[in-house]
């Protein structure tokens with residue numbers, strides 16, 4: 001089959017990018033044509049996304065992609081957040097960021113009303129106060145909600161602006177808490193339980209579906225006159241997992257960026273009481289697979305520390321060198337602690353958590369980063385070990401993809417802690433996953449395994465083999481009560 005050229009729009013919590021991919025037999029070339037910052041806006045009404053600014057970045061990026069003549073465009077973004085449209089299709093206010101604290105009361109109330117067990121049996125999701133279902137429970141009494149006719153998740157909103165087509169791509173719908181994890185349909189019962197009219201939820205769309213051509217305005221603005229939008233795994237994590245260069249079924253993955261999403265790809269969900277108690281999520285991947293994983297705070301801890309210190313990403317290499325020289329296992333935190341979610345003084349909150357648990361507070365930034373990265377490696381280990389136990393699977397290799405694949409300390413320590421090799425890369429796994437799903441829809445290959453093999457053969461990967469026994473990590477894990 002002939003090669004396909006497609007464009008991936010990948011929107012993350014700290015930046016957005018447009019990447020052109022050329023996919024053919026033996027080729028997978030990626031060219032980043034545009035990257036732009038994404039920062040939430042603190043307004044009197046709460047913490048919001050500047051979604052029109054994001055759309056501007058998307059249009060600029062697609063204009064930069066136009067000379068490559070992509071036949072298709074696909075949009076992915078972070079999960080759970082949404083815009084509300086009125087019945088004319090107009091956006092009702094800026095979407096909230098999932099880090100806004102307005103769900104603090106609504107989330108536990110909804111869980112108490114429905115029952116944690118009943119909720120998990122139905123939606124299979126890890127409890128996180130920011131799941132869409134809880135955001136909606138908090139929004140129910142607002143004027144916008146009363147005027148709302150349709151809810152669109154962030155990537156679906158961008159797709160709507162590009163094409164005029166309204167739908168809910170299913171991998172991302174699976175993060176809302178309103179999708180039935182077994183039936184793979186919206187759960188009318190859960191929607192009713194939180195006061196969400198079923199009509200607010202658009203029809204489900206599967207990755208690989210042709211959505212349609214660009215609207216004339218979008219085509220004119222971007223110069224893409226002969227391009228269709230294709231639905232991809234629009235949840236960025238689902239695209240990242242699709243882009244994992246796996247060559248065996250016995251792999252674990254860590255999609256490591258702002259968040260670390262660590263887990264397994266399974267043929268079906270695990271909604272046992274044990275999985276619920278261990279707070280594992282069952283989100284949907286491509287081809288009906290289950291992403292059985294846990295959200296771990298991730299490099300947000302590093303990003304937010306740099307921000308607090310008034311430093312940019314360029315300061316990171318020096319600080320990481322200091323971290324490498326700092327004393328091992330001097331202080332450890334639970335990277336899953338909810339106190340780290342909201343923007344703010346993360347180093348201060350780490351110090352507070354350490355004092356509460358009677359540990360010394362690292363003196364200096366390098367030692368603090370060491371505490372963060374060792375704690376993340378321990379959280380990776382605990383999560384993958386538990387996932388394997390709960391699913392009755394073996395893990396013989398861990399693929400660490402996303403920006404975190406550049407962090408040598410984190411990759412090596414994750415391998416050391418687990419006692420399993422870590423294959424790091426691609427760093428742009430999300431764009432890769434977005435691109436290969438479009439390429440497959442264009443007929444370049446028909447099975448995901450073949451495309452993953454192509455990713456393996458063409459992208460920059462680095463293998464970290466465990467260099468030390470797991471013993472010091474066993475002791476450190478025990479200090480935190482982790483596996």
Ligand code: LFR
Nearest residue numbers: 078079080098236237259295
């Ligand atoms: C990663 C991610 C996670 C989701 C979090 C919030 O970018 O999509 O999967 O839990 O962001 O949406």
